[in-house]
Amino acid sequence: MTGTARFVTFEGGEGAGKSTQIKRLGERLAVTTIAHMTTREPGGSPGAEAIRRLLVAGDTSRWEPLTEALLMLAARRDHWLSTIAPALDRGKWVLSDRFHDSTVAYQGHGRGVPLDALESLRRLILGDRRPDLTLILDLPVAEGLERARARMKGFATGEDRFERMDSGFHERMRAGFLAIARAEPTRCVVIDARPDADAVHAAIVAAVSARLGVAL
Secondary structure, eight states: OOTTOOEEEEEESTTSOHHHHHHHHHHHHHHTTOOEEEEESSOSSHHHHHHHHHHSSSOTTSSOHHHHHHHHHHHHHHHIIIIIHHHHHTTOEEEEEOOHHHHIIIIIIITOOOHHHHHHHHHHHHTTOOOSEEEEEEOOHHHHHHHHHHHHHHSOOSOOTTTTSOHHHHHHHHHHHHHHHHHOTTTEEEEEOSSOHHHHHHHHHHHHHHHHTOOO
């Protein structure tokens, strides 16, 4: 990796507003002439996008938890090799809508895949590389699911498999994200996603500026 490249990930439960906020941060970086790209998981490369279609649609019981986790990790490996690592090597900032923390929260805390197994697999596919900063957008589960369902009505993509999982899963997943933040406070910042989009954006800009030493 060369230059001023930074790897920033956006995490959180359904309806937290990650897509909106990653777009807004990208626009802010463009104004400051910081070279960057935005991407997403599962997806972000041709191979990973093909795997995405297997994961985000269909019946909630389509995959047992470990199989689901392995599909996520296969997509991440392709995404990393094809998209993220080359961009970082060119000195670009990479903003990713989800990364490995989502697998820990969703498939680990949410669906019971052993966390030590997920950590071993993370090291296998990513080595020692972690995001420079992870922004965890947090809000109560009921509010997030309400927002997600409203969004899906406007954009009928069929990519609602995780949204349709039971509330217990979503509560465990939210607790998982907060546990990650407590375990890695130098990397993670929890952002209150309950206020309006402008207020959340302001909190994100402040966190990025303070943690990564840039004036935005």
